[in-house]
Amino acid sequence: MRNWMTPIIYTLFALALLYVGIQLFTNTSSFLSSIAMMIGIAVLVYGAIYFLFLRNRGFGGGGNRTEMKKYKQAVKQSKQKYKQPAPTIKKSSVAKPKVKPSPLGKKTRKRSSAPHLRVIEGNKDKHKNRATF
Template identity: 65%
Template sequence: MLRNWGALVMYTMISLAIFYVGFQLVNNPSSFLSSIIMTIGIAVLVFGAIYFLFLRNRVGSGSGRNSNEMKKYKQAVKQSKQKYKSSQPIKSNKSKLDTKLSVNSKKKKPKRKNTPNLRVIEGSKSKGKNRATF
């Protein structure tokens, strides 16, 4: 019975709030919109203050492990950029004759520079049952 009483009070409060919001919206929409904007602004300010004062340090540093991993990741990205930056060809201004020659050379199938290193592993394969026959 106590649970039903608490639910009844909660539903009554929610219905009165909805009724008040509808009443304000119909009678004074400009005041309603300004109060909604003020409420949202205050909520954003409070959340921002709580985040910057308390939560920012916890989320960013973690247990110290995340910051070390992030440093390692940034170092790896930096090395990768340096590696692939030097291997890319530098584009230069070409004349019309060069462009015609390059169009003809594009028609040829280019050879792969980096072939995959594949290895064949030989072994006996056991024959499975032929499931097509019963």
């Protein structure tokens, strides 16, 4: 089926290009105005379709609003967790002596578990004894 359709399609494309070329050289002003009109109509149709259907779909064309809210919240938490302090710019060229904090005043920081990690409880009694194999 494709073998006999291919030459017909190429012929139609060639005739269309020939017609466009003839119109461009014989009736340039109406050709350019019709091209501009077609582009304008295409932009209007695309804009209408976008604002009516595609705008409310969410991120990447899929998902719904609740998933998008959860994603934005996760991004916000990640940025807060991994944000780095802004580098400070020295205003004076004179170096100030650094004051070392005393080791007694140093507070030990308690390790907290990461919020994105959790322990999955399992049945720990049923471990296989691999020495018997």
